[in-house]
Amino acid sequence: MNYRITHRTSYVYSEPVAVSHHAARLRPRDTMTQKCREFRLGFDPEPDLKTEHTDSFGNQVSCFSIQKLHARFEVVSRSFVSLAPVLQPDPAQTPAWEDVAALFCDPVAVDLLDPCQFVFRSPLLVHELPQREFALPSFKKGRPVLAAVADLSRRIHREFVFDPRATTISTPLSEVLANKRGVCQDFAHLAIASLRAMGLPARYVSGYLRTRPPPGKARLVGVDASHAWVSCFVPGFGWVDFDPTNDCFTSLDHITVALGRDFSDVSPVRGIITGGGKHSVIVGVDVEPVE
Template structure:
Protein backbone atom coordinates (compact mmCIF):
# COMPACT_ATOMS: atom_id res chain seq x y z
CA UNK A 1 0.00 0.00 0.00
CA UNK A 2 1.07 3.56 -0.74
CA UNK A 3 -0.02 6.50 1.40
CA UNK A 4 0.18 10.27 1.54
CA UNK A 5 0.39 11.42 5.15
CA UNK A 6 -0.34 14.85 6.57
CA UNK A 7 0.11 15.56 10.28
CA UNK A 8 -0.63 19.17 11.28
CA UNK A 9 -0.07 20.42 14.83
CA UNK A 10 -1.06 23.94 15.82
CA UNK A 11 -0.28 25.68 19.11
CA UNK A 12 -2.11 28.87 20.09
CA UNK A 13 -0.51 30.68 23.03
CA UNK A 14 -2.26 32.90 25.57
CA UNK A 15 0.53 35.45 25.30
CA UNK A 16 3.46 36.16 23.04
CA UNK A 17 6.32 33.65 22.96
CA UNK A 18 9.76 35.15 22.42
CA UNK A 19 11.90 32.02 22.06
CA UNK A 20 11.01 28.37 21.55
CA UNK A 21 12.99 25.18 20.98
CA UNK A 22 11.33 21.99 19.70
CA UNK A 23 11.98 18.35 18.79
CA UNK A 24 9.78 16.58 16.23
CA UNK A 25 9.59 12.86 15.53
CA UNK A 26 7.25 12.86 12.56
CA UNK A 27 9.24 11.15 9.79
CA UNK A 28 8.18 7.52 9.13
CA UNK A 29 10.95 4.99 9.57
CA UNK A 30 12.50 2.96 6.78
CA UNK A 31 12.06 -0.74 7.63
CA UNK A 32 12.11 -4.10 5.84
CA UNK A 33 8.34 -3.79 5.39
CA UNK A 34 8.15 -0.03 4.93
CA UNK A 35 9.91 2.76 3.08
CA UNK A 36 9.52 6.52 3.10
CA UNK A 37 11.04 8.01 -0.08
CA UNK A 38 9.80 11.54 0.67
CA UNK A 39 9.20 13.58 3.82
CA UNK A 40 8.96 17.32 4.44
CA UNK A 41 8.43 19.40 7.57
CA UNK A 42 6.81 22.82 7.18
CA UNK A 43 7.12 25.21 10.15
CA UNK A 44 5.51 28.61 10.74
CA UNK A 45 6.95 30.99 11.93
CA UNK A 46 10.08 30.12 9.97
CA UNK A 47 12.80 28.83 12.34
CA UNK A 48 16.11 30.63 12.72
CA UNK A 49 17.82 27.28 13.04
CA UNK A 50 16.97 23.66 12.36
CA UNK A 51 18.67 20.30 11.99
CA UNK A 52 18.05 16.56 11.74
CA UNK A 53 19.65 13.68 13.60
CA UNK A 54 18.94 10.04 14.41
CA UNK A 55 18.27 9.35 18.09
CA UNK A 56 19.48 6.37 20.12
CA UNK A 57 16.50 4.27 19.00
CA UNK A 58 17.04 4.97 15.31
CA UNK A 59 14.19 7.50 14.98
CA UNK A 60 14.61 10.49 12.67
CA UNK A 61 14.45 13.56 14.92
CA UNK A 62 14.17 17.17 13.76
CA UNK A 63 15.25 20.10 15.91
CA UNK A 64 14.16 23.68 15.29
CA UNK A 65 14.40 27.01 17.07
CA UNK A 66 12.17 30.06 16.69
CA UNK A 67 13.11 33.55 17.85
CA UNK A 68 10.95 36.68 17.86
CA UNK A 69 7.49 37.22 19.26
CA UNK A 70 4.83 34.82 18.02
CA UNK A 71 1.43 33.77 19.34
CA UNK A 72 0.99 30.65 17.19
CA UNK A 73 3.12 27.76 16.01
CA UNK A 74 2.10 25.48 13.17
CA UNK A 75 4.05 22.36 12.23
CA UNK A 76 2.94 20.30 9.25
CA UNK A 77 4.61 17.01 8.36
CA UNK A 78 3.98 15.60 4.89
CA UNK A 79 5.20 12.16 3.87
CA UNK A 80 4.87 9.56 1.16
CA UNK A 81 5.08 6.01 2.50
CA UNK A 82 4.94 2.51 1.08
CA UNK A 83 3.99 -0.38 3.36
CA UNK A 84 4.45 -3.98 2.24
CA UNK A 85 2.82 -7.19 3.39
CA UNK A 86 4.89 -8.94 6.06
CA UNK A 87 4.87 -12.68 6.73
CA UNK A 88 4.92 -13.76 10.36
CA UNK A 89 5.71 -17.19 11.81
CA UNK A 90 3.04 -19.56 13.02
CA UNK A 91 2.53 -18.47 16.67
CA UNK A 92 2.55 -22.11 17.80
CA UNK A 93 6.01 -22.62 16.28
CA UNK A 94 7.75 -19.75 18.07
CA UNK A 95 10.01 -20.62 21.03
CA UNK A 96 8.78 -20.97 24.60
CA UNK A 97 8.55 -17.57 26.23
CA UNK A 98 10.91 -18.54 29.07
CA UNK A 99 13.67 -19.38 26.58
CA UNK A 100 13.34 -15.93 25.01
CA UNK A 101 13.39 -14.31 28.44
CA UNK A 102 16.53 -16.20 29.46
CA UNK A 103 18.34 -15.50 26.17
CA UNK A 104 17.69 -11.79 26.57
CA UNK A 105 19.31 -11.80 30.01
CA UNK A 106 22.59 -13.33 28.78
CA UNK A 107 25.77 -11.40 29.54
CA UNK A 108 27.28 -12.17 26.12
CA UNK A 109 26.37 -9.59 23.45
CA UNK A 110 23.93 -11.18 21.02
CA UNK A 111 20.86 -10.08 19.07
CA UNK A 112 18.80 -11.35 22.02
CA UNK A 113 20.76 -9.59 24.75
CA UNK A 114 20.68 -6.37 22.72
CA UNK A 115 16.88 -6.60 22.62
CA UNK A 116 17.02 -7.10 26.39
CA UNK A 117 17.51 -3.35 26.83
CA UNK A 118 13.71 -3.11 26.46
CA UNK A 119 12.89 -5.43 29.38
CA UNK A 120 13.29 -2.84 32.13
CA UNK A 121 10.92 -0.26 33.59
CA UNK A 122 10.94 3.18 31.98
CA UNK A 123 9.59 6.65 32.87
CA UNK A 124 6.00 5.81 31.92
CA UNK A 125 6.05 2.01 32.25
CA UNK A 126 6.46 0.46 35.71
CA UNK A 127 6.97 -3.21 36.43
CA UNK A 128 5.36 -4.96 39.39
CA UNK A 129 3.71 -8.05 40.82
CA UNK A 130 0.18 -6.93 39.88
CA UNK A 131 1.12 -6.86 36.20
CA UNK A 132 3.05 -10.11 36.52
CA UNK A 133 0.04 -11.87 38.03
CA UNK A 134 -2.21 -10.55 35.27
CA UNK A 135 0.07 -11.55 32.38
CA UNK A 136 0.90 -15.04 33.67
CA UNK A 137 -2.68 -16.12 32.96
CA UNK A 138 -1.70 -16.09 29.28
CA UNK A 139 1.92 -17.17 29.80
CA UNK A 140 1.85 -20.64 31.39
CA UNK A 141 5.12 -22.59 31.45
CA UNK A 142 6.38 -23.60 28.01
CA UNK A 143 3.81 -21.72 25.93
CA UNK A 144 5.13 -20.40 22.58
CA UNK A 145 5.82 -16.71 22.99
CA UNK A 146 3.84 -15.35 20.04
CA UNK A 147 0.88 -17.54 20.91
CA UNK A 148 0.93 -16.07 24.42
CA UNK A 149 1.32 -12.50 23.12
CA UNK A 150 -1.69 -12.94 20.82
CA UNK A 151 -3.74 -14.23 23.77
CA UNK A 152 -2.72 -11.28 25.97
CA UNK A 153 -3.55 -8.84 23.17
CA UNK A 154 -7.04 -10.34 22.86
CA UNK A 155 -7.62 -10.19 26.63
CA UNK A 156 -6.62 -6.53 26.90
CA UNK A 157 -8.91 -5.77 23.96
CA UNK A 158 -11.79 -7.60 25.64
CA UNK A 159 -11.33 -6.41 29.22
CA UNK A 160 -10.38 -2.75 28.69
CA UNK A 161 -12.77 -0.17 27.26
CA UNK A 162 -11.62 2.38 24.68
CA UNK A 163 -12.65 5.70 26.24
CA UNK A 164 -10.87 8.97 25.29
CA UNK A 165 -12.42 10.68 28.33
CA UNK A 166 -10.97 8.19 30.83
CA UNK A 167 -7.34 9.29 30.62
CA UNK A 168 -4.93 11.95 29.41
CA UNK A 169 -1.31 11.80 28.31
CA UNK A 170 -0.08 11.82 31.95
CA UNK A 171 -2.39 9.09 33.35
CA UNK A 172 -0.27 6.40 35.06
CA UNK A 173 -0.53 2.74 34.07
CA UNK A 174 -1.76 1.89 37.57
CA UNK A 175 -4.91 3.98 37.00
CA UNK A 176 -5.53 2.38 33.61
CA UNK A 177 -5.13 -1.06 35.15
CA UNK A 178 -7.52 -0.21 37.98
CA UNK A 179 -10.21 1.53 35.91
CA UNK A 180 -10.02 -0.80 32.88
CA UNK A 181 -10.35 2.09 30.40
CA UNK A 182 -8.15 4.29 28.24
CA UNK A 183 -6.84 4.85 24.73
CA UNK A 184 -4.19 3.30 22.51
CA UNK A 185 -1.30 4.89 24.42
CA UNK A 186 -2.64 3.46 27.69
CA UNK A 187 -3.16 -0.05 26.32
CA UNK A 188 0.35 -0.03 24.87
CA UNK A 189 1.85 1.05 28.19
CA UNK A 190 -0.19 -1.58 30.03
CA UNK A 191 1.00 -4.40 27.79
CA UNK A 192 4.59 -3.20 28.13
CA UNK A 193 4.25 -3.23 31.93
CA UNK A 194 2.87 -6.78 31.83
CA UNK A 195 5.50 -8.19 29.47
CA UNK A 196 8.45 -6.48 31.13
CA UNK A 197 7.23 -7.68 34.54
CA UNK A 198 8.05 -11.24 33.42
CA UNK A 199 11.37 -10.23 31.87
CA UNK A 200 10.37 -10.01 28.20
CA UNK A 201 11.64 -7.18 25.95
CA UNK A 202 8.88 -5.03 24.48
CA UNK A 203 8.93 -1.54 22.99
CA UNK A 204 6.42 1.25 22.37
CA UNK A 205 5.60 2.02 18.72
CA UNK A 206 4.01 5.23 17.44
CA UNK A 207 2.52 5.70 14.00
CA UNK A 208 -0.70 5.93 12.05
CA UNK A 209 -3.61 3.86 10.78
CA UNK A 210 -5.13 4.08 7.35
CA UNK A 211 -7.98 6.58 7.57
CA UNK A 212 -10.35 4.99 5.06
CA UNK A 213 -10.44 1.17 5.26
CA UNK A 214 -10.58 -0.96 2.11
CA UNK A 215 -14.06 -1.99 0.88
CA UNK A 216 -15.62 -4.51 3.21
CA UNK A 217 -13.14 -3.79 6.03
CA UNK A 218 -14.13 -2.19 9.33
CA UNK A 219 -12.61 1.14 10.30
CA UNK A 220 -10.05 0.59 13.05
CA UNK A 221 -10.04 2.47 16.33
CA UNK A 222 -7.42 5.19 16.35
CA UNK A 223 -7.66 6.18 12.69
CA UNK A 224 -7.58 9.92 11.91
CA UNK A 225 -5.00 10.45 14.66
CA UNK A 226 -1.63 9.26 15.81
CA UNK A 227 -1.81 5.65 16.93
CA UNK A 228 0.24 3.50 19.28
CA UNK A 229 0.91 -0.21 19.62
CA UNK A 230 3.80 -2.36 20.83
CA UNK A 231 6.47 -4.67 19.47
CA UNK A 232 7.61 -7.81 21.30
CA UNK A 233 10.91 -9.59 20.81
CA UNK A 234 10.02 -13.19 19.98
CA UNK A 235 13.44 -14.76 19.68
CA UNK A 236 16.45 -14.56 17.39
CA UNK A 237 14.68 -16.15 14.42
CA UNK A 238 11.27 -14.45 14.64
CA UNK A 239 12.72 -11.12 15.83
CA UNK A 240 10.45 -8.22 16.73
CA UNK A 241 6.73 -8.71 16.05
CA UNK A 242 4.17 -5.93 16.47
CA UNK A 243 0.77 -6.32 18.11
CA UNK A 244 -2.07 -3.81 18.45
CA UNK A 245 -4.14 -4.28 21.65
CA UNK A 246 -6.51 -1.44 20.74
CA UNK A 247 -7.73 -3.38 17.71
CA UNK A 248 -6.75 -6.95 18.68
CA UNK A 249 -4.58 -7.69 15.67
CA UNK A 250 -1.04 -8.02 14.40
CA UNK A 251 -0.35 -4.85 12.38
CA UNK A 252 -0.11 -5.14 8.62
CA UNK A 253 -0.28 -2.84 5.61
CA UNK A 254 -2.70 -0.42 7.31
CA UNK A 255 -0.26 0.44 10.11
CA UNK A 256 2.48 2.99 9.38
CA UNK A 257 5.44 3.08 11.79
CA UNK A 258 6.97 6.44 12.70
CA UNK A 259 9.09 5.85 15.81
CA UNK A 260 9.73 3.47 18.70
CA UNK A 261 11.22 3.66 22.16
CA UNK A 262 10.75 2.57 25.76
CA UNK A 263 7.42 4.43 26.09
CA UNK A 264 5.59 7.51 24.82
CA UNK A 265 8.11 9.88 26.40
CA UNK A 266 10.74 8.64 23.91
CA UNK A 267 8.59 9.12 20.80
CA UNK A 268 6.37 12.16 21.39
CA UNK A 269 5.59 13.57 17.92
CA UNK A 270 6.34 17.14 18.99
CA UNK A 271 7.71 18.55 22.21
CA UNK A 272 9.53 21.68 23.24
CA UNK A 273 10.13 24.54 25.64
CA UNK A 274 8.97 28.14 25.30
CA UNK A 275 9.81 31.44 26.92
CA UNK A 276 6.69 33.45 27.69
CA UNK A 277 3.18 32.46 26.58
CA UNK A 278 1.58 31.22 29.81
CA UNK A 279 -1.08 28.72 28.77
CA UNK A 280 -1.52 27.18 25.35
CA UNK A 281 -4.03 25.29 23.26
CA UNK A 282 -3.06 22.52 20.88
CA UNK A 283 -4.96 21.06 17.95
CA UNK A 284 -3.87 18.10 15.82
CA UNK A 285 -5.18 16.99 12.44
CA UNK A 286 -4.02 13.77 10.78
CA UNK A 287 -4.86 12.58 7.29
CA UNK A 288 -3.81 9.18 5.92
CA UNK A 289 -4.78 8.89 2.25
CA UNK A 290 -4.21 5.74 0.18
CA UNK A 291 -2.63 6.46 -3.21
CA UNK A 292 -4.16 4.72 -6.22
CA UNK A 293 -1.78 2.55 -8.16
Protein backbone atom coordinates in the same frame (compact mmCIF):
# COMPACT_ATOMS: atom_id res chain seq x y z
CA MET B 1 0.30 -0.08 -0.57
CA ASN B 2 1.11 3.64 -0.83
CA TYR B 3 0.02 6.47 1.46
CA ARG B 4 0.23 10.23 1.52
CA ILE B 5 0.18 11.42 5.12
CA THR B 6 -0.33 14.92 6.48
CA HIS B 7 0.26 15.52 10.19
CA ARG B 8 -0.55 19.03 11.42
CA THR B 9 0.25 20.26 14.96
CA SER B 10 -0.91 23.77 15.93
CA TYR B 11 -0.11 25.66 19.14
CA VAL B 12 -2.14 28.73 20.14
CA TYR B 13 -0.91 30.85 23.09
CA SER B 14 -2.91 33.28 25.22
CA GLU B 15 0.17 35.51 25.57
CA PRO B 16 3.15 36.04 23.26
CA VAL B 17 5.98 33.52 23.42
CA ALA B 18 9.49 34.97 23.38
CA VAL B 19 11.44 31.80 22.64
CA SER B 20 10.37 28.23 21.89
CA HIS B 21 12.41 25.08 21.30
CA HIS B 22 10.85 21.95 19.79
CA ALA B 23 11.84 18.42 18.80
CA ALA B 24 9.76 16.37 16.37
CA ARG B 25 9.79 12.69 15.47
CA LEU B 26 7.54 12.73 12.43
CA ARG B 27 9.48 11.06 9.61
CA PRO B 28 8.18 7.51 8.97
CA ARG B 29 10.92 4.92 9.42
CA ASP B 30 12.47 2.79 6.71
CA THR B 31 12.11 -0.92 7.51
CA MET B 32 12.20 -4.25 5.67
CA THR B 33 8.57 -3.70 4.60
CA GLN B 34 8.22 0.10 4.69
CA LYS B 35 9.91 2.84 2.70
CA CYS B 36 9.53 6.59 3.25
CA ARG B 37 9.93 7.98 -0.27
CA GLU B 38 9.18 11.63 0.47
CA PHE B 39 9.22 13.69 3.65
CA ARG B 40 9.15 17.41 4.32
CA LEU B 41 8.33 19.72 7.19
CA GLY B 42 6.59 23.09 6.96
CA PHE B 43 6.48 25.76 9.67
CA ASP B 44 4.52 28.91 10.49
CA PRO B 45 6.31 31.04 11.54
CA GLU B 46 9.58 29.80 10.06
CA PRO B 47 12.08 28.78 12.76
CA ASP B 48 15.29 30.74 13.24
CA LEU B 49 17.30 27.56 13.78
CA LYS B 50 16.79 24.01 12.44
CA THR B 51 18.91 20.89 12.94
CA GLU B 52 18.44 17.14 12.46
CA HIS B 53 19.94 14.06 14.06
CA THR B 54 19.19 10.37 14.58
CA ASP B 55 18.50 9.27 18.16
CA SER B 56 19.72 6.07 19.82
CA PHE B 57 16.65 4.15 18.62
CA GLY B 58 17.15 5.08 14.96
CA ASN B 59 14.41 7.72 14.81
CA GLN B 60 15.02 10.89 12.81
CA VAL B 61 14.66 13.92 15.11
CA SER B 62 14.07 17.42 13.75
CA CYS B 63 14.91 20.23 16.20
CA PHE B 64 13.84 23.83 15.65
CA SER B 65 13.77 27.08 17.59
CA ILE B 66 11.77 30.29 17.19
CA GLN B 67 13.55 33.25 18.73
CA LYS B 68 11.05 36.02 18.05
CA LEU B 69 7.67 36.92 19.59
CA HIS B 70 4.85 34.70 18.35
CA ALA B 71 1.29 33.96 19.48
CA ARG B 72 0.89 30.74 17.53
CA PHE B 73 3.04 28.07 15.94
CA GLU B 74 2.27 25.32 13.45
CA VAL B 75 4.36 22.44 12.14
CA VAL B 76 3.10 20.29 9.27
CA SER B 77 4.74 17.07 8.10
CA ARG B 78 3.97 15.59 4.68
CA SER B 79 5.07 12.05 3.85
CA PHE B 80 4.76 9.57 1.03
CA VAL B 81 5.20 5.97 2.24
CA SER B 82 5.17 2.57 0.52
CA LEU B 83 4.33 -0.60 2.45
CA ALA B 84 4.80 -4.26 1.54
CA PRO B 85 3.00 -7.17 3.28
CA VAL B 86 4.45 -8.20 6.65
CA LEU B 87 5.48 -11.83 7.03
CA GLN B 88 4.22 -13.09 10.40
CA PRO B 89 5.47 -16.29 12.06
CA ASP B 90 3.02 -18.99 13.11
CA PRO B 91 2.44 -18.23 16.82
CA ALA B 92 2.24 -21.94 17.64
CA GLN B 93 5.70 -22.52 16.16
CA THR B 94 7.52 -19.88 18.23
CA PRO B 95 9.67 -20.84 21.26
CA ALA B 96 8.18 -21.24 24.73
CA TRP B 97 8.03 -17.90 26.49
CA GLU B 98 10.17 -19.16 29.42
CA ASP B 99 12.95 -20.07 26.98
CA VAL B 100 12.84 -16.60 25.48
CA ALA B 101 12.90 -14.91 28.89
CA ALA B 102 15.90 -17.06 29.87
CA LEU B 103 17.90 -15.56 27.00
CA PHE B 104 17.76 -12.16 28.70
CA CYS B 105 19.09 -13.22 32.09
CA ASP B 106 22.77 -12.56 32.82
CA PRO B 107 24.90 -13.20 30.89
CA VAL B 108 23.25 -11.97 27.69
CA ALA B 109 24.65 -12.97 24.29
CA VAL B 110 26.23 -10.14 22.29
CA ASP B 111 23.72 -10.49 19.45
CA LEU B 112 20.85 -9.95 21.92
CA LEU B 113 22.11 -6.70 23.43
CA ASP B 114 19.77 -4.56 21.31
CA PRO B 115 16.50 -6.30 22.34
CA CYS B 116 17.86 -6.65 25.89
CA GLN B 117 17.58 -2.88 26.44
CA PHE B 118 13.80 -3.24 26.09
CA VAL B 119 13.49 -5.68 29.00
CA PHE B 120 14.13 -3.06 31.68
CA ARG B 121 11.99 -0.38 33.25
CA SER B 122 11.68 2.92 31.39
CA PRO B 123 10.68 6.50 32.34
CA LEU B 124 6.90 5.94 32.13
CA LEU B 125 6.84 2.24 33.01
CA VAL B 126 8.32 1.72 36.45
CA HIS B 127 5.96 -0.66 38.31
CA GLU B 128 6.07 -4.37 37.47
CA LEU B 129 4.15 -6.47 40.03
CA PRO B 130 0.57 -5.44 39.04
CA GLN B 131 1.43 -5.89 35.37
CA ARG B 132 2.91 -9.33 36.04
CA GLU B 133 -0.26 -10.37 37.84
CA PHE B 134 -2.30 -9.13 34.88
CA ALA B 135 -0.07 -10.97 32.39
CA LEU B 136 0.15 -14.34 34.15
CA PRO B 137 -3.13 -15.85 32.82
CA SER B 138 -1.76 -15.50 29.27
CA PHE B 139 1.64 -16.99 30.05
CA LYS B 140 0.91 -20.56 30.98
CA LYS B 141 3.83 -22.93 31.37
CA GLY B 142 5.42 -23.90 28.05
CA ARG B 143 3.13 -21.72 25.94
CA PRO B 144 4.70 -20.44 22.68
CA VAL B 145 5.72 -16.83 23.19
CA LEU B 146 3.73 -15.38 20.29
CA ALA B 147 0.62 -17.37 21.27
CA ALA B 148 0.91 -15.86 24.76
CA VAL B 149 1.34 -12.38 23.25
CA ALA B 150 -1.75 -12.86 21.07
CA ASP B 151 -3.76 -13.91 24.13
CA LEU B 152 -2.53 -10.89 26.10
CA SER B 153 -3.57 -8.60 23.24
CA ARG B 154 -6.97 -10.27 23.07
CA ARG B 155 -7.55 -9.81 26.80
CA ILE B 156 -6.63 -6.11 26.71
CA HIS B 157 -9.00 -5.59 23.80
CA ARG B 158 -11.79 -7.49 25.54
CA GLU B 159 -11.41 -6.22 29.11
CA PHE B 160 -10.62 -2.53 28.54
CA VAL B 161 -12.82 0.21 27.08
CA PHE B 162 -11.47 2.70 24.55
CA ASP B 163 -12.36 6.06 26.13
CA PRO B 164 -10.50 9.24 25.04
CA ARG B 165 -11.84 11.12 28.05
CA ALA B 166 -10.61 8.62 30.63
CA THR B 167 -6.89 9.44 30.54
CA THR B 168 -4.30 12.04 29.62
CA ILE B 169 -0.67 11.70 28.57
CA SER B 170 0.34 11.76 32.25
CA THR B 171 -2.19 9.21 33.58
CA PRO B 172 -0.26 6.47 35.45
CA LEU B 173 -0.61 2.88 34.31
CA SER B 174 -1.92 1.87 37.74
CA GLU B 175 -4.98 4.07 37.14
CA VAL B 176 -5.55 2.56 33.70
CA LEU B 177 -5.43 -0.92 35.24
CA ALA B 178 -7.85 0.05 38.00
CA ASN B 179 -10.41 1.77 35.77
CA LYS B 180 -9.96 -0.46 32.69
CA ARG B 181 -10.36 2.49 30.36
CA GLY B 182 -7.96 4.41 28.16
CA VAL B 183 -6.61 4.96 24.67
CA CYS B 184 -4.07 3.30 22.40
CA GLN B 185 -1.12 4.79 24.30
CA ASP B 186 -2.42 3.29 27.55
CA PHE B 187 -3.05 -0.14 26.03
CA ALA B 188 0.39 -0.18 24.42
CA HIS B 189 1.98 0.74 27.75
CA LEU B 190 0.03 -1.98 29.53
CA ALA B 191 1.10 -4.62 27.02
CA ILE B 192 4.74 -3.51 27.17
CA ALA B 193 4.84 -3.45 30.96
CA SER B 194 3.17 -6.87 31.09
CA LEU B 195 5.71 -8.42 28.71
CA ARG B 196 8.67 -6.87 30.51
CA ALA B 197 7.31 -8.09 33.82
CA MET B 198 7.57 -11.61 32.38
CA GLY B 199 11.19 -10.94 31.38
CA LEU B 200 10.45 -10.38 27.67
CA PRO B 201 11.67 -7.51 25.46
CA ALA B 202 8.94 -5.13 24.31
CA ARG B 203 9.11 -1.70 22.70
CA TYR B 204 6.67 1.13 21.99
CA VAL B 205 5.81 1.97 18.37
CA SER B 206 4.18 5.22 17.28
CA GLY B 207 2.66 5.73 13.87
CA TYR B 208 -0.59 5.96 11.95
CA LEU B 209 -3.49 3.60 11.37
CA ARG B 210 -5.68 3.60 8.31
CA THR B 211 -8.70 1.29 8.31
CA ARG B 212 -10.71 -0.11 5.45
CA PRO B 213 -13.38 -2.32 7.02
CA PRO B 214 -15.20 -4.90 4.92
CA PRO B 215 -18.98 -4.53 4.51
CA GLY B 216 -20.80 -5.15 7.77
CA LYS B 217 -17.63 -5.01 9.89
CA ALA B 218 -16.85 -2.39 12.53
CA ARG B 219 -14.33 0.30 11.75
CA LEU B 220 -11.05 -0.01 13.67
CA VAL B 221 -10.31 2.53 16.38
CA GLY B 222 -7.62 5.11 15.59
CA VAL B 223 -8.40 5.89 11.97
CA ASP B 224 -6.73 9.05 10.65
CA ALA B 225 -4.94 9.71 13.92
CA SER B 226 -1.65 9.13 15.58
CA HIS B 227 -1.66 5.59 16.86
CA ALA B 228 0.44 3.38 19.13
CA TRP B 229 1.15 -0.32 19.27
CA VAL B 230 3.76 -2.80 20.54
CA SER B 231 6.72 -4.71 19.18
CA CYS B 232 7.84 -7.94 20.85
CA PHE B 233 11.04 -9.89 20.17
CA VAL B 234 10.87 -13.47 18.86
CA PRO B 235 14.22 -15.33 18.65
CA GLY B 236 14.98 -16.59 15.17
CA PHE B 237 12.53 -14.16 13.61
CA GLY B 238 13.06 -10.71 15.10
CA TRP B 239 10.58 -8.05 16.13
CA VAL B 240 6.86 -8.74 15.66
CA ASP B 241 4.36 -5.87 15.95
CA PHE B 242 0.88 -6.24 17.41
CA ASP B 243 -1.92 -3.78 18.14
CA PRO B 244 -3.73 -4.43 21.45
CA THR B 245 -6.19 -1.59 20.83
CA ASN B 246 -7.61 -3.49 17.87
CA ASP B 247 -6.46 -7.03 18.81
CA CYS B 248 -4.45 -7.73 15.69
CA PHE B 249 -0.95 -8.10 14.37
CA THR B 250 0.10 -5.12 12.27
CA SER B 251 -0.64 -5.07 8.58
CA LEU B 252 -0.63 -2.80 5.54
CA ASP B 253 -2.81 -0.39 7.51
CA HIS B 254 -0.12 0.35 10.14
CA ILE B 255 2.50 2.98 9.23
CA THR B 256 5.51 3.08 11.58
CA VAL B 257 6.99 6.46 12.51
CA ALA B 258 9.14 5.99 15.62
CA LEU B 259 9.97 3.45 18.30
CA GLY B 260 11.38 3.54 21.81
CA ARG B 261 10.97 2.27 25.36
CA ASP B 262 7.69 4.12 25.94
CA PHE B 263 5.85 7.24 24.78
CA SER B 264 8.44 9.55 26.31
CA ASP B 265 10.95 8.38 23.66
CA VAL B 266 8.70 8.94 20.64
CA SER B 267 6.47 11.96 21.28
CA PRO B 268 5.63 13.35 17.79
CA VAL B 269 6.23 16.99 18.80
CA ARG B 270 7.42 18.25 22.14
CA GLY B 271 9.06 21.44 23.36
CA ILE B 272 9.63 24.18 25.92
CA ILE B 273 8.62 27.82 25.72
CA THR B 274 9.34 31.14 27.44
CA GLY B 275 6.08 32.99 28.16
CA GLY B 276 2.87 32.08 26.39
CA GLY B 277 0.46 31.91 29.33
CA LYS B 278 -2.17 29.27 28.73
CA HIS B 279 -2.00 27.40 25.45
CA SER B 280 -3.93 24.87 23.43
CA VAL B 281 -2.70 22.18 21.04
CA ILE B 282 -4.66 21.00 18.01
CA VAL B 283 -3.51 17.90 16.11
CA GLY B 284 -4.90 16.70 12.80
CA VAL B 285 -3.83 13.67 10.75
CA ASP B 286 -4.88 12.68 7.25
CA VAL B 287 -3.87 9.26 5.85
CA GLU B 288 -4.69 9.06 2.16
CA PRO B 289 -4.23 5.75 0.29
CA VAL B 290 -2.72 6.16 -3.18
CA GLU B 291 -3.22 3.53 -5.85
